[in-house]
Amino acid sequence: MNTQPMLVGWAHSRFGKLDAPDVEALMRDVIDDALAHAGVVAEDIDAVMVGVYNNGLTPQGFEGALAALAQPGLRFAPAMHVENACATGSAALHAAMDFIAAGRGKLALVIGAEKMTAVPGRAIPDILMSGCYRREESNPDGFAGIFGRIAQTYFARHGDHSDALAMIAAKNHANGVRNPYAHLRKDLGFAFCNAPSEHNPFVAGPLRRTDCSPVSDGAAAMVIAAPEVAMTMARAIRFRARVQVNDFLPLAKRDPIAFEGARRAWGKALGHAGVTLGDLSLVETHDCFTIAEMIEYEAMGLAAPGEGWRTIEEGVTTRDGRLPVNPSGGLKSRGHPLGATGVSQHVMAAMQLAGEAGDMQIADATLAGVFNMGGAAVANYVSIMERAK
Template identity: 70%
Template sequence: MTSKIVGWAHTKFGKLEAEDVEALIAEVTGTALSHAEVDAQDVDGVFVGVLNNGFSKQGMEGALVALNIPELTYTPAVHLENACATGSAALYAAMDFIEAGRGKIALVIGAEKMTAKPVAETGDILLSASYRKEEGDIPGGFAGVFGQIAQSYFQRYGDKSYELGLISAKNHANGVHNPYAHMQKDFGVPFCTTVSEKNPYVAAPLRRTDCSLISDGAAAIVLMHEDVAIDAARAIGFRARIQVNDILPLSRRDPTAFEGARRAWADARETAGITMGDLDFVETHDCFTMAEMIEYEAMGLAEPGKGAALIRDGYTHKDGTLPVNPSGGLKSKGHPVGATGVSQHIMACMQLMDDAGGMQIKGAETAGVFNMGGAAVANYVSILERSK
């Protein structure tokens, strides 16, 4: 891969004062360029990931970047969307741009302003990532979709509610050390594994602590062609980057097996020439704790129905064999849809540069990142390593 990550910027995730997505984009653009030591006029292409789909009447988000950085006024800019994998879609498009020889430096931004809408309306907007003809009336929005997935999984493999709570507790404990996280609080195992007034069912069997947070936020990455990155202060390279899709309707596939994700991981491992044992940690898409558990199986860490053993045995804990979501994941960090994929890659870069503070996995050299759109419909896997 000829593209290198050489700089980044990240807002705190949460219910932010920023008026709109334009303001969020402005918060990270200049900071990312400064971190990369790149002048705006040297950027050859801008790639902006925002879901929107009703969060704002303002579209054409690619053009918003130049409003804060006038030097980018005449720079080609595009807006991309691929549900919850929107950020990774923007990143991969920028890599395609560089690797096709169309430019040497690209700016990637992921952003979303979600908290200005009522929760019910937000839920309906997010259902655009489902097959509405069949799934559009599921109660509880996307939580309801994953609630049904969890029900199917439990019917086949037994009740794993306790282990889902362990995943939530793990990720919240990790998120305490993430300065960008929406929820920096360790809730503990008893709270996360128990249904209570403060932790009710959202879409049974999923409790509130099983669901990621509705958040605002933005993140940005600067990419360089490897020829230019020679002089960069830092460089993170891709040993693999794979996208695999799956059929959209859940009725046409096994909802308890993320087959597209499994294929993406298998292709990424083959491309990178590694096994899962060669990874030092993984940042994965835990929009719901049920998703993380099934993703363990899609990674090849466990046979179908056996993912619960990994969290029960501490395998995916920060001090375990393969730490998963040392950043706290979407569960603690939050899930501003367009920003998520970019954020996940930044969290991995911070680890690989030994710059992750309290999140740091000692000696981390190789990382896996998994970002998905919809219920494992658009599946992106990156294998990252430090190049400089």
């Protein structure tokens, strides 16, 4: 019998350059809607886990305490701020599920949020470098510089597959048109994504602007319930598996294009769930850069090492392919407000499984995979989810 806590309600703000002045305001946009979607009130919540990366994006820290300001009914619920780089949202989800699984409560609220556009754009690359091993990896281009080098290493070993990266970008932009929450809702097409130009310049190494996820504001929230409570509610999404695998922080201590932590996380999750990749209806994966999504095809087992480019060229991961990947548009189109991303990915998957994904809906979706990573495949989270009710 599966005793894992279940997902029973959610909410999602639009992602983009938003008028909301701070993280507190972003939280306010999603908390009440998530509670209402679950059919509970704030006073029912036994714990609040808040995922915000921050590290200089905003001056206000102590973000766990902001939840009660956004919703006063949470005043006396224990609340905690969680941070794990770009996997902050998934870390908050795991903390909430662990809280309930330990018997400390029946209902938990997970909030992921980030206000990234309040600081000058030129400051963002350095702020985000706190998610890498600064001693060795600091560079003026930030994480684009790191993933630019990853792309160069991949191309040096396996050939230049810039066209495959452009196909991934075009796929995710096309999918994002269907997503009302997405930051970028424009189908750019393969030709634009593949051709460097004034409007699509090189950013770092072989990566063009269309190979990079945007700087976004946004928030998402989820209500997690003990299984016996979840089965009394209107909807319940079960976790067949949830796994975290970490790897060394410095890329110099590992093969930078192997994504070994991600590979191990996928292997464990599929094993725990008792399913194969072929059983999945869709995957929401962490495409902070298109090269990341391509290597993640290999890590999840869709392609052999060095052959991830075949996956997109053969149409495997398109919306009508054998395994749709990022039908929400992914980070590339939906946006990447760091603390919100992992929560957002799980909300997108839950919407599919509940049949509530609107224009994004994949027909007959029964089993979904989610991959969220912190840093360059350092903190690796995989969830396998299905509808329980």
